[in-house]
Structures are given as structure tokens and as C-alpha cells.
Amino acid sequence: MFRIRRIYDTSLPVNRQAIAQVQQILRDQFPELDKKDIKKLPEQLTNPLKYRFRSILSVAEDDKDRGEVKGFALLLHAPDLKFCYLEYISAAEKMTGRGIGGALYARLRSEARALGVIGIFMECLPDDPALCRDPKILAQNRARLKFYEQYGARPFVDTAYETPVKEGDDNPPFLVFDDLGEDVQLPAQRIRKIVRAILERKYSHLCPKSYIDQVVDSFRDDPVLLREFRYHKKELPKPAQNGPHPVERQIALVVNDMHDIHHIRERGYVESPVRIRSILREIEPTGLFHRIAVRRFAERHLKRIHAADFVDYLKTMCAGLSEGKTLYPYVFPIRNAARPPKEMAVKAGYYCIDTFTPLTHNAFLAAKRAADCALTAARSALEGQRLAYALIRPPGHHAERRAFGGFCYFNNAALAAEELCGYGRVAVLDIDYHHGNGTQDIFYSRRDVLTVSIHGHPRFAYPYFNGFDDETGIERGLGYNLNIPLPEHLDGVGYRVAPGKAIKRIQRFKPAFLVIALGLDTANGDPTGTWSLKGADFRENGRLLGQLGQLGLSTVVIQEGGYDSRVLGSNARQFFRGLWEGTFGD
Template sequence: RMRFYARYDAQKVVNTLWDVEANPRNDGILTSLLYDPLGRRPYLPQRDARRVVRRILVDQYAFESDDPFVTRIVRSFADGPVKLEALSPQPERAAPTRAKYLLPIKMVVSERHTIHHLREKGYVERPVRVTAILKGLEGLPIERVPTRHFGEDHLTAVHTPALVGYLKAMGQRLDAKAIIYPEVFPIRRPDRIPRALEDRAGYYCADTFTPLTQNVFTAARDAANVALTAATLIANGERFAYALCRPPGHHAERRIYGGFCFFNNSAIAANYLSRQGKVALLDIDYHHGNGGQDIFYDRSDVLTVSIHGHPSHAYPNFSGYSDERGEGVGLGFNHNFPTEPPVDDERYLTLLDKALGVVRAFAPRYLVLSIGFDIMRGDPTGSFAVTNQGMQRIGRRIGRFGLPTLIVQEGGYSLGNLRAGAHAFFRGIIEAWHD
């Protein structure tokens, strides 16, 4: 019978009194308790286990709910999640995937992201994006951690003081209803800076659809704090941490903002982690990670890799080509995988395997993953067709990769994809851990 259940991935519940203390209403015969995930979550939460066990003892064996035997058995389910054991021998796994590293995944998110809310029609970078992701993560073993505050020196370590100062000054200058879009861009004379702050938007911005408001600086700085808080978790030994950042950041370069991005959260975190060793920054958003490329282009201690829609038709259009390899000591430490549609699950996973091969050859101490759910089918800003199953398989790849990994949220503008994609991706990571 055990062999039968093993074929369907059922697992034995261990480290409890269930199979130690004989059930007086089962003729004193010891039995095993099995858990079958039915293709869903591969772990058993303590609260669910206690509820089910109490129901079995009360309904099937006719114990009173407050019977001392019931209380002892239920309380013996002390592990969260409950420890499970394979029914057939399993090969030993490398140390990073041992049970003590499994759960929960730490997540950092700032509630103040909602202050950055443009109610203009067609502006897709909205607060409800975070709501959708959080909804998708319900039921998964993810633990929220409070956001810490960090100094502006972390911002100016990757951005010019002029850019940081400009965004801060605009936040102080604008009133609550003001929205500033760049109108003129200094292509001919980039050395001449306009006198009026409002006129400088084009000097510091890459496009015409990333406006400034009173709250942009505060929200963007909070997002950077979210990434830095999660980075400290990784630096202190967490296997995975998730920085649910909003606004996103991977299009922000050293001296310019754009693409809904103001400060480069992933780059700020990668730079922080680089104090302890080499870092790989892998961008799997639909759009090229031009910000990370620009910031680390002349460095050899941070590898930048990006899989994205081909810049001949996808934002940011002017960067992300395969011949952009870095410069100076950074030559060879930037890798782009520009890709034309159609891109389904299999094609994307093939690209991801190539990108992970580049990362593996670099042998970093940490991986920073810039994730965008705009690679999924139906996103209004992308043309790839990755499915929920594809996102789950991506999560498994990352979960098995073997590096301490900081996951930083970037794009994704279909609410349905954000919910389902986030759930599938993190479920994939959890499954890889479980294996």
C-alpha cells in the first residue's frame, strides 16, 4: 500500500506522536499518517494539520474534542510546516536544499507605495499591482518583514547626486495636484541645464510617459529601502528574499530615470551585496534591464544579464543588443539576450538556461533576480507568451540554482497575470526546495 501511495507523491508525516502513541480506539495499532498534496502545495501548514488531525480523531474515532489523548496528539504537530518524509528512498541533495533552509520566504513591501498613484487613464503602473501580487501569494509560506530605513548614500552609490537631488527637489517643490511630464530633451546640448526645475525633466528623463509628482521621491526611496532591507536578509544568511518594490526600478540609469522607474532598486541592492562578494544581476522582465547595464557597465564584480524583447521594437529601444558587452574592466561582464516573438514556455526556458549558464560560469556569491510578470501572455506592454506553468518552471529553475537569491519586483501590468504569475513562480521555488 505504501508503494502505491509513493507513486502519487504522498509523503509520511513525521516528528509527531501520531505513529508513536497507540490509539486506544484503534485496538492499540500504530498507523502512519500520509499527506498527498494533490498536485497543489508541496508542504503541510501546522494549523491545517492540527485541524485535520483533530477532525479525524473526533469524527472517525469518536473521541471528545477535549480528550487528553486528542490534545497530546494535536499538540505534537509542533513543526511549521509539518515535517514530511518520502515513502521511497530519495537521493541526497546538496546542502542549500536541506529542510532547515526551506521555509518561509521572507518578503519586504512598503505600504507607502500607494502615495505614488497617477489616476490618469492609461497609466498602467498602479498601486493595485501590489494588491494583485499579494493576493496571489496568499496561502504560500511567505513571511513579511518590516522595511528598514537607509541613508541616501546608498542611492548616490549608483546614481549621480544630481539625479537624486533633482527628484528630491521636485518632490519638495510640486503641490499635491501637479504632474510634470518632460517636454524637451537636450539631445543637441546636453551640457546646458535649464534654469527652471520643471524644464529639467527632459534632462533627467528618458521618455515622455514617466511623470513627476509630489510623492515620487518618497515612494521611490521607500522602494529602494525595501530592496536594501531584503538584501540585508540575504547577506545575513536567508536563502531567498523577495523585495516587492513599487515603483519598479530597472530602467533607472546612473543619471536618468524613465520607464516608470526612478531609482534602480535591483542595482542598489546588488551594489550593497557586492561588498561581500561577486553578484550576478539577472533581469527577466520583458523589457531590457538598461539601468543595471548602465550602472555596472564598467565593473567586473557585478555581472549583468538580461533576457528581453528585442530593442528594435521593445522599450527602451536604444539598448539591449547582444553586442553590448561592457567596457574597461567590465568588458565581458554584460550579456544581453534580445529576443523576437513568438516566445512560449519552452523557448523562454531555453533562454533562461543559457542565461543561468553565464551566471554559473561567473561563480557569484549572490544572485539578484529582477522579475517582471510582463513576460506572460496577455501583458499590455509585452509580446511574449509565457504561461502560469512556465512561470512555475522558471521558479523551479531559480529554486534549484543553489545561490542565495534576492528577488526584486519590476514590471507586469495585467492584474490577472500578476496574481497567477506570482503564485506560480513562488510555488515553483518552494517545490524546488521541497525536492
């Protein structure tokens, strides 16, 4: 099996290794390709101004061994003319015929639709015997055009595009167009601009101006025509739908299907299952979401951000509690790593930061499933999803490297960030009413993850001991933690200054991924907060954060707090509506 992910960063070792393998595939599968064209690949990804295209590289990797690249595709995006050009698509040696090319091309079509382009242009060698004299190559050309035609892609007709640059040359390419299933009309004036851009930006070193002018001027039909279907019936595949928006413009939704096994039936315990139901009831009818299945991840993922003894303690302690038994920490020994308490119940205080976060038989199981949801959402971002949302309980942002608290056991936002930072810089923005002390603690000495928290000032808001604005990181992480503590009483207009400040810092950091720890406890009347944000404020805040997505970021949202079930769902709906509008510019 394989999975497809997009390469955002060329400096990380895992991405450099993938790019090197892509370059080797180019050498193996395109032996006549100039070595300079292979060598320039990393620069293509980082310097769009030089090459006048924004390059989008996707790789198909072994699902178990992320180091093995089985195939790749390079899509060029021209934002000025709103079109895409397929530069290369290929499986590795001995990997052809295994569905890799089809999966990659389907992904590219989704990418192109999300970019709002007219379609994908590409060159394919001709299936006409008059243009290709070698019967073996002719058969290969026919197979390739047959493959693309199943998606509705066909060559332009009645043009001079396939005219050889040098008279007598064999095998000149057709210009092929895939309208992404939209059956669009192709105005001649627009197509001529696109054809000129392709020839000048890609082939100016090979094609004289007179040749380019000749080819461009040959697109005279208005609208420009495509060849009739030759290999398939005329049944154009339509974009996959799951509601009123294409899947690639929807928000991947992963829900903790085991959240209700962790149910504390005690008065005043506000972190209850109704939170999930309230949000789902409001967001699913919008058509902005499509559900994805939760994947299971090994416990080693937890131990990448949490101390192993802490993880093992939670697992053992919870498993040893009987059904219906609730254990609250009640003794808080000095945390001497060399002499932790021996009694399991007393040890709870060794690993906890408060007296109101209980351990139960199912707490570990529910928290582990929430962690799996966060990691699933992160993986969907790696695989090209622009927006993903892990709707989970229990929450996580108060869980530190070796401590639980604030209803939190494992830090879900930090887990997502850790998964993503192997592929590019990550910014974590916490917009819960309470400070994300756990996330700060986990990344405080690192600079590959920027942590930003907007929250009530710790002089009056939980967790009280962290969240001051002079906490900016230590060692290599100095300057990579930003706290924005706010006054006790605040409306939506007053709040809005803080996201603007956070966005500017994130933009300077230039991440590839954004993780939002979403707290809806900033709402007017929330039992754990003091602010008065309303539905319109959540929508506007979502729209502001969505503008970061227009910079090419993939965004993963992790549910944290929010406890007023009367408005919880509607505020979530408003936030995601704004986030979606900001991300896609609608």
C-alpha cells in the same frame, strides 16, 4: 546591537577583516588551540574536499560598525551523511553574556534545518566530577551543557565516546546531539556512520584506528539514547513556524507600504496600486512567505549607484510640486554636464529617457521607500535568508545612473546588488519583458557584478536604444554583461532556452548572491508585452532559477513589471512556487 551574517567569500577585504577577527577570537578564547587549526580557517571555507566538510561561518557584527566582530560560529556540514557538526561558537572577549551566543546558535539551528540534516552534533566537556577533577572547569562545563540543553541538546549515553585517547587524561568530551526540535529516532547504524565520520575526518591524526573502532562499536542501543534532561524540564523547542513551512525555508517578504501614495489616475497609466494587491492576494495564502519590516536607509545608499545631482534633483523637484500636480518631461536638452538647464521643469528632460514617466509630489517618497525595501531584502540575504522578495512599486530597472524613465526612478535591483557585492560576487538576472538598461548602465564597467537580461529585442521593445547582444561591457567590465534579446512572438517552450543560457553564464561566474529583477509582463495578454507565457511556464522558469540556489546562492527577487491584473497574482504565485521548489529540491 548586532546583526548576524554569513561569510561566503574569503577574498573581499570586508570578509578578510572579519575572518582575521574570528581568528583573533579563537586565540583569545581557545588559548590551547593549535595555531595550525586557526590558520587553516580561510582554507576550510574554500576547500571542502580537503577537509571533507562544507564549512559555514557566521559572524555577529556591530549593527552600526560592520567592521567589529562580536562573536562567531563555525558549522560543519556533511552532505553525504546529512548531518552538521558544531566546530566552534564564541563571543569575543568582554562580549560574553550579551545574548550573542544564543543568537548565533539559533541561527545555526535555522541553517541546519534548511539543509535538511538529522541534527547538529557537537562536543562538550563533561559535567561529571568523575571525568573533570577541577571544580572551576566543572562549573563551566555544567553551564555550557545547561545552555545547549535548553534547545533539547543532550549527550549520548551508554557509549565509549568520552573514553580518553590517552588513559588517565582529564576532561574527555561528551558527544552531544541536537535534533532541532524534531524528536527524531536515532538508528544505531546511521549514528555509527556519523560518529566514524566525525572521528576520522577531524581526529585521524590524534586517534588510532583501534580507538575509533572501539568508540564506533560502543553505539549499540537501537535507537541510540540521549541522556535524560538534567537542567531543564523536557520541553523541546520546536522550529519557529509561520505557516506550513519553517521560517528558514520560507521567502522573506518585504512590501512597500507606501506604494499607493504614488498613484497616477490617468487613463493608460498601467503602473497602478492594484498590481501589489493582486500579487499579495495570491502569494500570501501559499504559506511560502513571512513578512519582514521595512528598514530605513540613508540617501547615501542611493548615491552609491546614482549621480548625486540626479538624486537631489528628484527630491527637490517632487517636494516642490503641489498635491495632484503631474509633470511629464517635454524638453530633452543635450546632456552637457557643464550646462544643464536651469528651469526645474525643463530639467526633467535632462534626467529622463522618455515622455511618459511623470514626476509628482509623492514620486520621490514612494521610490525611496521601494529602494528601502530592496535594501531590506538584500540585508536579509546577508543575514542568512535563502530567499527574499521585495514586492514594490514603482519599479526600478530602467533607472540609469543619472536618468529615470519607464515608470522607474531609482534602480532597486542595482541597489540590492551594490549592497551585496561588498560581501561576495553578485549576478543580476533581469527577466522582465523589457531590457534592464538601467542596471546595465550602472554596472557596465565593473566585473564584480554580472548583469544578464532576457528581453524583447530592442528593435520593437522599450527602451529601444539598449539591449543588443553585442553590448558586453567596457573596460574592466568587458564580458560581464550578457543581453539575450528574443523574438517578438514567443511561447513558454520557446522562451525556456534563454534561462538555460543565462544559468550557464551565471554558473561560470560563481556568484555568492543572485538578484532577480522579476518582470511578469512576459505573460500572455500583458498590455506592454507580446509574448504568451502562462502559469505553468512561470512555475517551470522559477524552478530552473531555483536550482542556482542549490549551489549555495542566496536569492533576492525584486519586483519590476507586469500589468495584467487578471493573471498577475496567479503568475507570481506560480513563479515563487517553482523558485521555492528549485531552491530546496522539493
